[in-house]
Amino acid sequence: MNRASLEKRPEEVAAMFDDVAPKYDVVNDVLSLGQTHRWRRIVVEAVGAAKGQKVLDLAAGTGTSSEPYADNGVYVVACDFSLGMLRVGKRRRPDIDFIAGDATDLPFADDSFDATTISFGLRNVHRPQLALAEMLRVTKPGGKLVIAEFSQPTVPLWRTMYTEYLMRALPAIATKVSSNPTAYVYLAESIRAWPDQDALAGWLSDAGWENVAYRNLNGGIVAVHRATKPADTATASVKARPGRRSAGPAN
Numbered sequence: 001m002n003r004a005s006l007e008k009r010p011e012e013v014a015a016m017f018d019d020v021a022p023k024y025d026v027v028n029d030v031l032s033l034g035q036t037h038r039w040r041r042i043v044v045e046a047v048g049a050a051k052g053q054k055v056l057d058l059a060a061g062t063g064t065s066s067e068p069y070a071d072n073g074v075y076v077v078a079c080d081f082s083l084g085m086l087r088v089g090k091r092r093r094p095d096i097d098f099i100a101g102d103a104t105d106l107p108f109a110d111d112s113f114d115a116t117t118i119s120f121g122l123r124n125v126h127r128p129q130l131a132l133a134e135m136l137r138v139t140k141p142g143g144k145l146v147i148a149e150f151s152q153p154t155v156p157l158w159r160t161m162y163t164e165y166l167m168r169a170l171p172a173i174a175t176k177v178s179s180n181p182t183a184y185v186y187l188a189e190s191i192r193a194w195p196d197q198d199a200l201a202g203w204l205s206d207a208g209w210e211n212v213a214y215r216n217l218n219g220g221i222v223a224v225h226r227a228t229k230p231a232d233t234a235t236a237s238v239k240a241r242p243g244r245r246s247a248g249p250a251n
């Protein structure tokens with residue numbers, strides 16, 4: 001059994017997800033009390049990709065967050081650095097392109113995707129602000145970013161109830177349904193340590209994204225942040241990082 005620390009060392013995070021991969025989706029459904037389906041639908045609507053467009057689903061894990069795009073005729077690339085998660089995904093959806101890659105050093109060329117999205121992944125990335133810059137780099141000018149992540153309930157009583165669930169009930173349920181319950185202690189701790197809605201919106205603006213906005217779901221348990229890449233600054237992030245290599249095209 002293993003779990004990552006809040007330092008989120010990449011090899012520890014990847015190993016933890018490798019470990020939970022076989023039962024990841026089932027445990028997710030149980031612990032979210034069935035809410036994940038609604039959250040995913042809202043993310044897909046926010047991305048609003050049309051048939052034939054190219055979407056990067058980053059930290060895609062087993063590809064459950066990528067499936068709706070493929071089902072709608074959108075070309076989706078499911079990228080993650082846990083080979084265990086990617087293997088489970090590829091077995092279930094051989095039609096989707098699963099690509100191994102680190103969010104902080106993406107193996108894609110500049111301006112490759114019409115939209116980039118990341119669901120419940122950014123919180124686990126060791127350098128999330130660098131990942132936001134990388135997402136900007138690989139998104140086409142004028143393209144969209146949509147992030148779904150656990151956040152802070154806005155009403156104090158709701159926040160107290162949710163914190164109780166997170167710190168007590170969730171690890172207890174995880175002990176019954178997961179083969180690696182300590183990974184779900186990490187889940188609870190990492191959610192509590194994650195910046196709130198406005199702080200994350202600030203990170204997006206700092207990284208160069210514009211039209212930053214967010215929507216709270218379930219009273220702020222989850223927030224969906226949206227932004228666009230400025231239409232006239234195609235390679236802004238690349239210029240900001242001299243010497244950075246550009247890998248080949250995404251497909």
Ligand SMILES: C[S@@+](CC[C@H](N)C(=O)[O-])C[C@H]1O[C@@H](n2cnc3c(N)ncnc32)[C@H](O)[C@@H]1O
Nearest residue numbers: 017059060061065080081082102103119121124
């Ligand atoms: C909670 S899962 C989310 C999976 C999927 N997006 C979903 O909604 O079910 C988080 C994923 O983030 C991935 N991850 C964490 N840090 C990463 C990084 N630096 N680069 C790529 N993937 C990363 C993990 O391997 C894991 O699969």
